[in-house]
Amino acid sequence: MTDNPLVPLIARGEADRTTTLAALALEQSWVIPADRSAFLHLARRAATDAPESAAFFTLLAEGEVLAGERLGAFAKACDVDEARSRDYQPLPGCQAYPAYVAWLALNASPAEAVLALTANFAAWGGYCATIAEALRSHYGFTDEACAFFDFFAEPSAELEQAATAAIQEGRDAGRVDEARAQDYTRLLQTYEDQFWSTLRGSAP
Template identity: 60%
Template structure:
């Protein structure tokens, strides 16, 4: 059966995302912290710092996604707006799950308030904020979605290791479980947003790949900074 124009475009969106994800996949051994956690060799202060850094990253990313949603709506890109709105809702859920993780890491409210974040960890959300202000939303869809695959894999490994090696409870691992689990609705929303960008010629793959590469580099900085405490 000959595919309809819409089916051909859907295939192009899916293929574009698959290609970007493959191109931006982290090389082996670029995350020095997760293997240490998997072996039970990471110092708990590195785990605490991870949670504390996320306390700053999650709200920042949520605001960035809301801004991208607003920009998308203002420029007549409803699928992009819906995708970024869904990302912002996810950040709200993730933020609620940080409390049990902080408690498992024995971080008090006073320590959390006094914590000074590391530049290497905060470079990623700073660049997401840059994307929110400057990127074409459809390009940001591609750059961010391609990067999420690596983050989800790391979260799955951390959730398993924290249970097996550190005795963390299900609640304490809930933050990582949330990002590690399948998200078919979000996947569909991302493809629809990317499709919208293709339909309206608002996606520039070389630009999106450059943005995605920077996101991946900043994520490597995040893990490397934390590994310095392990």
């Protein structure tokens, strides 16, 4: 992945709370439910003949529910109220990521989707850890307001084990085209980069 253009700005306390950070909250309010729907679809697709993949995507979907429950406090700390959330127009460059996750849910084998998604876990977790620290040190946010980022910053041994089992299951069954999975990974990481660069470009 390329260098993140926005997280360092947040880390220095230079991102505006009510515009840039608010846009981050608002975009995530679209991403979280979209990703959950995609993960549930993948779990249903995998249920019959790829139980390890089904278990992995079920875990991801459950995680999105927990993340969504934590997002509201961050949004409130950024002065996002119900009216602003209702009237917000999401940015295409940010929503390309969940759109591609939905594409994977329809077109990739479940194990290939696992490979693409897990390749980005470490970077995303690192971003969230940096943001959580900055929100406390530079913006004075409470633990509750930082909980969304804390949630993703913590590595999940259960999720890592589920991913390993799902990928092995797919390879053993001959359902993983390694070159194609690399293409899926590259595209997904590109859309992740685009999410952050779009937010950075919209910053005042």
